[in-house]
């Protein structure tokens with residue numbers, strides 16, 4: 635059996651595809667002979683066939699390198715965690731954030747990358763019951779944690795009450811911040827129940843059982859909404875917190891029987907009858 639690496643490539647043995655590839659690469663004449671003399675037959679064949687296969691695959695709209703070896707993960711760390719109730723094992727770069735791991739490794743793209751600097755809240759997820767900014771959390775630090783993302787809040791086709799309330803109150807426009815807003819809202823109610831104070835909680839006192847609007851606003855203040863859907867977000871969170879409808883109630887002026895009655899009530903001042 636001949637050793638392919640000892641084989642000196644000969645211009646005469648080129649296949650038509652290899653010929654045309656060299657033509658396309660602009661390797662002709664003397665430079666072609668020099669080139670062929672320098673590469674091993676095996677090396678050149680792999681190179682040529684790979685290029686040809688890639689071109690054909692691209693032309694056919696296929697994945698050009700379906701059998702390519704996965705790119706090695708730098709600084710690989712294994713981490714086992716529960717994501718939305720499912721045991722998950724990941725091998726991640728030790729520098730990978732939880733947000734990138736969720737989006738890129740697990741295809742959970744509900745959590746959004748807004749600023750990637752811990753300033754907008756779009757990436758908020760719930761880890762062991764607490765809100766965390768997944769863009770500032772290293773995936774490698776989540777060993778053994780229960781992580782809930784927006785995808786894990788609904789029970790099958792049944793939305794989480796907070797999700798339903800956001801829809802009911804139209805608490806979004808573009809929706810980019812919404813997954814983070816909802817995760818934050820769900821977790822903040824639990825945090826308040828557990829007695830965690832906020833910046834506006836009266837000093838030395840536990841949070842009131844019924845959080846005031848200012849408390850809710852403050853506790854949601856880490857979640858920025860560029861569309862400005864804040865009034866409706868507040869209504870949605872408040873309804874879930876209090877269990878009471880917070881929908882707008884419109885009070886139309888009651889119809890007056892006649893102008894005299896309106897005059898008597900001082901409603902008509904300068905009207906000419």
Ligand code: FES
Pocket residue numbers: 746747748749750751752753754755756757758767768769770
């Ligand atoms: S993307 Fe994480 S806080 Fe903005």
Ligand code: FES
Pocket residue numbers: 805806807808809810811812858859860861862863
């Ligand atoms: S709904 Fe658009 S950013 Fe909040």
